[in-house]
Amino acid sequence: MNCMNWLNDLLPASFRGVPFQVNGTSSEFGRRNQTHEYPFRDVPYTEDLGRAARKNKIEAFVIGDDHKEQAEKLIDAIETEGAGILIHPMLGELNVNIVDTATVSNSVENGRMSVISFSFVEAGELIFPDSSVATDDVVDENADNAEQQLLAVFDDFDLVDVPDFVQSGILDDTTSILNEITETYNTVNPSVHDEVKNLNNHLSSILSTGGQSIVYSLKNVWSSVSKLDYSVNRLVSKVNMFTGIAFIKQLAPCYIWPIDSKSTQKRKKNQNLINTAIRVTALTEAARIMALLPKQVEDKKKHAFASVALASTKGKKENAVNQRYTSSATHSMSFDDLLALKKSINESFDKELSRTEHDDLYFALVKLKAAINQDIHTRLIKIEKTMVYIPNQVLPDLVLSHYLYNNATRWDDISIRNNVLHPGFVPVKVLRVPTP
Known part of the structure; x- marks a missing residue:
């Protein structure tokens, strides 16, 4: 048996495509450990900072009448900036960076040969901290912007010098609409009834005060309904409730005909503004609730084949069972749940956008819709x-x-x-x- 057969398995060495012969190699490897010693404490603490960079040294040589030209080519390859591909005789193809200085040796004894020694380390990767946008904050900002544009729309709201019967008609219509919202969603959220009832009791004075009072009063009603319960199931039901308001028939815009009397035109115009306020504030509240939904982070450890510790698992299970009876927030949204929520929100926004006549409010709602979809997208990629x-x-x-x-x-x-x-x-x- 020939003991030198292993030589046939060696790869032809080269760096950046420049070939050379190898006289010998050596490698350095290990862990980056930092030992901490503390005053008045005999036992130190050693902190493991990860694997050390693998460092290798090669004794290369080129031989022949053109050994100087071959050595120059290899030197140029070593001095080239950046990482390069090294074919190591035993380690195979490596992406490496040259470190320290290389040496070239020539001697009388070794004529027609140049020896080049150089060291290299694995190139690795240049990785920067990953930044991400707080999409829930973006949703809140765009919801605020949409409400500001809604306030601007109410500059046209005017009940001054309006006949009493027109004011009474607007009051009755608005009360009827709010009562329908109560009847529709009382089973979903019983607190709607109390909040809307309180609003109706003060509606006359609110309408007489002006458009800003109407918008702020509606916002207060919706936010009061939202703050009573933060469990995931309840938050989702509230999102569906607020987005569903856009489809209530009584909230559809009234067309103002040219043949309508001036009092009728004014009544329809003001009623349309109130209906817009109800729909838009409901959508902005739905957006804010979406931002409240907990963001789920994929637990990569779940995909590992972990060993089962019966004692600790039993304790964990008992605690979880108890939590089931004491908290309704244990439910987490599934991929399909979030997709369904995304669909209902987009349908409601599309419905409102088809009705919006004011450009600034239209663009504000478009931005809010985009922000919600981006927020949902960031959640979808993290949900199983x-x-x-x-x-x-x-x-x-x-x-x-x-x-x-x-x-x-x-x-x-x-x-x-x-x-x-x-x-x-x-x-x-x-x-x-x-x-x-």
Whole structure:
């Protein structure tokens, strides 16, 4: 057996395409550890700062009558700025940076040969801190802007020198519209009834004060309804409630005909402004609620094949079961839930945009719609896609988690997400679980 067969497996060495021969190589590697020593403490603490850069040294040589020309080419390659491809005889193709200084040696004993020694490290990557836009703040800013443009629209609101019967008609119509909102959404959010009732009691004085009072009063009503409960389920229902206001028939704009009397035209114009205020303030409140929804960050550890610690898992499960009965905020939105919410919001904004006659308000609503869609997009890319799954038999959630994900610690994706009453007995029913 020939002991030198390993030489046949060596690769022809080169750097940036310049070939050379190799006399020997050496490598340095390890961990970057920093040892901290403290006063009056005998035992130090060593902090692991990660893997050290792998450093190699090559003893290269070129041989032949043109060895000087070959050496010059290799020197030019070594002095070229930036990383380059090195073909290492044993390590293969590497992307490297030259470090320290290289040396070229010539001797009488080794005529027709130049020896070039140089060191290199792995090139690695230039990575900067990742920046991201606070999309929820952008939504709030655009909601404020839309409301400012709505206030500008109300410069046209005027009940001065308007006959009493016109004012009474506007008051009656507005009260009827608000009552319809109450009847429509009382089952979704019972607090709507109390807030709208309070507004109706003071509506006459609010209308007589002017447009700004109307807008601010509506904003206060909607925000009061929103602040009572911050659980995810309730927030989602409120978003749907406020976006649904755009489709109430009584809130549709009244067409002002040229043949209408002046009093009728004024009544329709002012009523249209009030209806616009109701619709737009409802949309801006829906946008702000969207910004309140918790942002979910993908837990990459869930995808690891973690070992199961029965004792700690049991304690975790008991705490989670208790939380189910004490908090309604354990529900997290699925990919499909958020897509459905996005669809309903866009439909409501499109409906309002088709009605908007004022340019500045139109552009403000367009920007707000874009901000909401961007915010939803950032949430979608962080949420796991889900699927419908029906177990074949009653099993513990740990067993189902192991079956679905090869990871028994993901039991919460089954039990908590689907409000399973007892984690030891997941029923045979339709479950919504993350896609494996």
